[in-house]
Amino acid sequence: MRSSSLPGPQIQHWLHNLSKREQWRHLLRATLRECTYLPDPIARIYMKDHILSRYRAASSRSNKAGPQTVHTARNALSVLRRANEGYSRPLEKVLFLSYGRTGRRRHELLAKMLTPQIPNDTLGLQELLSQPAQFGDCWEAPAIVRSLAAAHMQNTVVTSARIRPLIKHLKPPIPQQNTWCKEVPESRRRNIRRRWYNSTLNSLLPPLPEDDLRILDGLISGTVPWSPVKRRKVKTQIAQTESESKLFTLLARGPEKGKTFAEYVNGRPHTLTARYMRRQWRRLSALIPRPSWNSEYQKWSFTWETPKAIPRLSPGMANGIDPASIFEMVAKAKSGVSREHRAQ
Known part of the structure; x- marks a missing residue:
């Protein structure tokens, strides 16, 4: 009797077809087609x-x-197809990859942020060469890393999103004494600094380039035009035989059963409207820091957007209206009401 753990002849034939060049070409074309949608x-x-x-x-x-x-x-x-069908989590995953919140582009944006400036003169080169050794006792993390890490710890949206590990320390947690109540060795201090720096970089969400940030802000505000992508019509395929169709259904979905909610276990599809996409873009924008250089204190500062639009607390006034005249009108109306009350 054949073991049930081994694949049957039909499954072995199906896996063998996946290793063919034609099957890989079909898979690549289908994936690129989903990218265009x-x-x-x-x-x-x-x-x-x-x-x-x-x-x-x-x-x-x-x-x-x-x-x-x-x-x-x-x-x-599968992720691209489900994202185009309107499933929230696959679409969020694609957006995080594309905007550098996760994946390879996040590492590229971090490397670009940490690239040191090339010195223009001999004095700048001497200052660069005179810097302390990396992770030594006099070493400090770059100022932009320390400022961005502090901005992460102060932002509750980033800490609650948990798409990256949380930052627990703004400085390397070097103990004053070791277990034997002696000074911590230099090699251990260097290793603690190295682990702290690598874990901090692993938690940072880098800024986005200005061009991409301008497009994202325009999509949120509506200044950049957007409309859903129209899918092309699928060509009718050659009908399979009844036995092949039953076999494929059995391998793909298992034995037939009644109507269940298995299709919606990982979410439900949404219609990709402008309103739905603006909500997704606004949540994404809340995870992108906006850098600015403070010339007075000579350091970097970062600001964050909110995941939801903040309603205005007061209506706007038309141009040419003096705010002081409004208070005068309110005072006159209040005095007139009080006189009428006394007359009654």
Whole structure:
């Protein structure tokens, strides 16, 4: 009797077809087609380049694609399809990848933020060479990293979102004494600084380039025009035989059963309207720090947007109206009411 853990002949044939070049070409084209249907303009460009780079890196390897590579490729296609269908979590995942809140682009934006400036003269070169050794006793993290870490700890939206690990310390937690009540060795102090710095970088959400930030703000405010992408019509496929159709349904969905809510376990699809997308963009914008250089204190400062629009507390006044005249009108109306009350 054959063990139930081993794949049957039909499943083995299905996995063998996935390793063929034609199947990989079909999978790549389907994934790139889903990239063109994404509702965000920056996500359409970034995800296309990201998918192409991943496939090129996989094709350059000498070993053949294994089951894990096949699973990763099919999972990427599934995430893009569900994002285009209006599922919140897949769409949020695509937006976080495209805007550098997670994934490879976050590391690229961090590296760009931490790139040191090239000295223009000999004096600047001497100052650069005279800096203390990295993670030594006189070493300090870059000022922009310390300011951004402090802004993270003060922002409750970032801490509650938990898309990155929380920052617990603004300085390396070096104890004054070790277990034997002696001075902490230099090698341990260096390792503590290194681990603290790497964990802090792993938690930071870097600023976004000005061009991408301008597009995001325009999508939220409506100054950048947006409309849902129209999908092309799917060509009718050749009808399968009844036995092949039943076999495919059995392998894909299991035995037939009654109507359940299994399709909505991980959320439900939403219609991609402008109102729905503005809510997604506003939540994303609340996780992007806006840097500004304070020339008075010679340090960086960061501001954050709110995930929801703050309502105005007072109505606006038309141009040419003196605010003092409003208080005079209120005082006259109040005195007139009091006179009428006394007359009664």
